[in-house]
Amino acid sequence: MNNILIVARKEIQEGLRNRWVLATTLLLAALALTLSFLGSAPTGNVGVNQLDVVIVSLSSLTIFLVPLIALLLAHDAIVGEIERGTMLLLISYPIGRRQIIFGKFLGHLAILAFATLFGYGTAAAALALTGTEIGLASWWAFLAMITSSILLGMVFIAIGYVTSALSSERSTAGGIAIGVWLFFVLIYDMALLGVLVAAEGRPLPSGLLDILLVLNPTDAYRLLNLGSGEAGALSGLGGIAGHTGLNGPMLVAALVAWIAAPLTLALRIFSRREL
C-alpha cells in the first residue's frame, strides 16, 4: 500500500513540475468559462436554471477533451519509462509491478481530478459570483457531472496503460492512443448513427441498443449526464434514454467495468513483459 502512495506522489510531483497539472486545469477552466458565458447568452432568462445549461455544455466538452487528456497522460506511463531507462531501475527496487501500475493510476487520477474539479469548478463559481440563482438540485447535478467526468477520465487512463504496456515504442503507444480516442469519440457514434438511420425509424431491439451504448464508455457517460432530468430536456437526449432500459447505477457500473477491465489487462501485459 505504501509503495502505491510513494509512486503516486512521485507522479503528482512530476505532473506539477512539468506543468501538466497547470496546463490542463487552465485549459479546462478557460473552455468551461467560455462555454458557460457564451451558452448563457442565447438562453437568456427563460426560466431554465443556468447551471443546468452549463452542465450540458461541459458534458459535451468532457466527452471530447477528458479522454484525450487522460490518454496523453497515460500512453507514456509504461513504455516511456522503459524507453528512458527509468523502469529498469524501478523494478529492481522492492516494489511489485502491480504497485507500480496502481501507484501511477492513483497519481494520474489525482492530476485529472484536480484539473476537472478546479477547471469546471471555476465555471460554476463564476456563475454563482455573477449573481445567478442556483438551486440545490443543480449543484448536485453539477457535482455528479464532475464525478462522472473523472470516472470517464479513469476509463481512458486505464485504456492508455494498455496501449503503453503493449507498445515497444512511445510513438506507437501515442499513435494507438489517438486511434482509440478517434474510435470512441467520433467513429463509434457515427457508425451507431448510421445503424439508426438504416433502421429507418424502426426501433432497434432495446437490449441491443443498451449493449451498444455501454460498449462505448463515452456513450455511457453521455447518457448518464444528458439522458435524464433537466439536462435530458435540454440536450434532446432524453428521447434515446426513454428507449433504453439503462438507469444511472447501471451506467456507473458500466464505467467502473470499463476502468477495471483495461487496468487488469494492462497489469497482465506489464507483468509478463521482460525488459
Next chain:
Amino acid sequence: MTAPTVTLSSVAKRYGRIEAVKDVSFELEQGQTVALVGHNGAGKTTLIKLMLGLIRPTQGTVQVLGKDPARGDFAVRQRLGYLPESVSFHMALTGRETLAFYARLKRVDVSDMAGLFERVGLAPAAADRPVRTYSKGMRQRLGLAQALLGAPRVLLLDEPTSGLDPALRRNFYELVSGLRSAGTTILLSSHALTELEDRTDRVIIVNEGVTIADGTLEKLRGIARLPTRISVTLADGAGITAPSGGQVAWKAVRDRTFEAEVAPENKISILRDVTTDPAAVAALHVVEPTLDELYAHFLGGRGMMR
C-alpha cells in the same frame, strides 16, 4: 558468514534465437570486489539482470542472499544496490527528490541523504537542481548514491565508469574501496580491463555468454604467461654487442638499444645478468604485460582455461 552471497549454477539465458548467456557458473563471496569483463554484447548486462531477478534464466539457478531473486523477495531487494548501464532518471525532478523517492521505496530514512550526497561528491546546490541539468558524471554520481541507499550487502554496478573522465573514475574507485572494507560484495562490469586499474580482488572474463577466465589478476597473469618486455640501452664505453643473457633472443631496436621478451620465470635472472656491470647500462626499462594484452590473450585463446 562464509556462505557466498551470489551463486550462479550453469545459468543460461536465451532471448528468442539469441543465446545471451550460455552456461555460466560462479560464486561471489562476501566482501569481494569482482570485475565482470567482456566485449559489448558478451552478456554482462544479462548476467546482472539475472542476479537482480529482472529476468529469469532459461536454464540453471541463481541465488542471491540465499533466495531466488526472480521471486522478487522484498527483503532481498532491500539489501541490493544496482546501478544500471547508462542510468537515467526522471528529468523534471531534482536530485534530492529523486533520491528521496528511491529512499522511500527502500524504506531508508530520508534524512540520511545529505551524507550520501557528500559521499558521492554531489554538492548541495547541485542536488537541488533538476536532473535535466546534470552532466553525465553528475548523473552517474546520483546513480551511485541511489545504489548505496540502505547499506546494501550486494552492489551490482553495470559499466559504472564508462564515459567518466579519469579523475572521476579514480574518485569512483576510492568510494568502492571504502565499501569493500564494510563487507559489501561488489560486482562491477566493464568492457575494458584497463579501466579497472588493478582495483579488484577478482576478474571474471566473459565472451559470447561463456566464462573464459576467472581469478585474481595475479593468477590470470600467471596462467596467461605473457612475456615481460625488457629494454636495455648500453653505455657508450660498452661493446656494441647484445647484452649477455643466456638463452634470450635480443633484438636491436636502435643504436645501442636492445629489446627482448622474456618468460615470467626468467625475468629476475635475466635482469641480474644484464645488470652485473652497472656501468655498462645507460638505461633499463621493464614493461609488464598490460591489462589490455592480458584481455586480448584470453579473448584470443578462448576456452583455454576456466
